[in-house]
Amino acid sequence: PPPVGSPHRLPSARPDAADTSIIRLNAAVLAERIEAGGVEPFFQPIVSLMDGRPCGVEVLARLRLADGSLIDAADFIPLAEASGLIAPMTRALFRRIIALKERLRPLYLDFLAVNLSRVTIEQLDVVDVLQPLVTELKGYCHVIVEVTETAVCHDRHLLQTAAAQIQLQGASLAIDDFGTGYASLRDLAEFPITILKIDASFVSEMFESMKAMTVLMAIIGLGQRLGLKMIAKGVETEAQRDLLFSAGLEFAQGYLFGRPGELAAIERMIAASRLS
Ligand code: C2E
Ligand code: CA
Ligand code: CA
Numbered sequence: 001p002p003p004v005g006s007p008h009r010l011p012s013a014r015p016d017a018a019d020t021s022i023i024r025l026n027a028a029v030l031a032e033r034i035e036a037g038g039v040e041p042f043f044q045p046i047v048s049l050m051d052g053r054p055c056g057v058e059v060l061a062r063l064r065l066a067d068g069s070l071i072d073a074a075d076f077i078p079l080a081e082a083s084g085l086i087a088p089m090t091r092a093l094f095r096r097i098i099a100l101k102e103r104l105r106p107l108y109l110d111f112l113a114v115n116l117s118r119v120t121i122e123q124l125d126v127v128d129v130l131q132p133l134v135t136e137l138k139g140y141c142h143v144i145v146e147v148t149e150t151a152v153c154h155d156r157h158l159l160q161t162a163a164a165q166i167q168l169q170g171a172s173l174a175i176d177d178f179g180t181g182y183a184s185l186r187d188l189a190e191f192p193i194t195i196l197k198i199d200a201s202f203v204s205e206m207f208e209s210m211k212a213m214t215v216l217m218a219i220i221g222l223g224q225r226l227g228l229k230m231i232a233k234g235v236e237t238e239a240q241r242d243l244l245f246s247a248g249l250e251f252a253q254g255y256l257f258g259r260p261g262e263l264a265a266i267e268r269m270i271a272a273s274r275l276s
Pocket of ligand 3: 179
């Protein structure tokens with residue numbers, strides 16, 4: 001058995017102490033990395049449940065540190081938002097997507113989804129940031145803006161204006177993690193939303209609780225009645241996929257179909273789906 005109470009193992013025995021990325025990342029490092037081109041787009045497939053083919057992607061930001069390691073969005077987006085760096089981060093990310101457009105064209109993706117949090121929308125000029133992406137990808141793939149619920153919206157009027165601008169640019173608006181956070185039923189009536197992304201928690205809990213299943217079915221029913229496209233998130237098992245398909249859901253995303261990765265992984269996936 002391992003030595004118990006070995007003195008020099010004690011301080012680092014906490015599991016969180018192993019996560020040095022948190023320690024190495026602060027606003028100054030983040031600013032330097034954005035400047036140095038360290039923001040990278042990762043792509044996760046969104047598949048049609050009808051035939052399993054990838055018909056779209058969600059872009060998830062990653063941060064490359066100077067030592068080559070990669071930080072997940074969940075571990076630096078909150079810092080970017082809190083330190084006023086979300087606007088330069090988002091611009092840098094969109095430039096990288098645009099630089100890949102000639103590789104996106106032959107994939108014939110129906111859509112490419114990007115994330116903008118409400119904080120972001122309040123901080124930046126949506127037209128200014130979004131216009132280059134939508135314009136450059138015109139004829140390549142339709143842009144979906146996923147509005148995430150990381151903060152309470154302070155100014156509904158501002159959000160309304162931003163939503164109208166997003167629509168005017170020719171992009172579509174999706175509510176991310178619908179059914180959790182601060183998204184409300186009122187949003188569905190007030191904003192020009194055309195897509196609902198159903199939170200992964202409903203999917204992961206649907207076989208565990210009858211209540212979770214009932215809520216999930218009610219959301220799907222509501223979305224259908226409103227004529228919205230719906231994407232289920234966090235699909236990890238075939239049983240989840242099959243049930244969502246029977247419930248009438250069109251699109252799904254999750255580790256079952258593919259993890260976020262470099263564009264090459266999407267290219268391989270689409271090449272393989274054309275052969276089958
Ligand atoms: P999100 O929009 O809810 O993105 C989905 C997150 O769940 C991603 O984490 C993804 O890697 C993970 N995921 C995907 N499929 C599965 C699955 O089957 N099971 C499980 N357990 N997880 C799965 P990631 O990349 O760390 O992103 C975290 C959050 O950061 C995103 O949540 C999004 O809100 C935000 N984010 C990512 N990129 C951007 C960005 O460019 N701008 C802004 N404002 N926020 C971003
Ligand atoms: Ca999202
Ligand atoms: Ca989320």
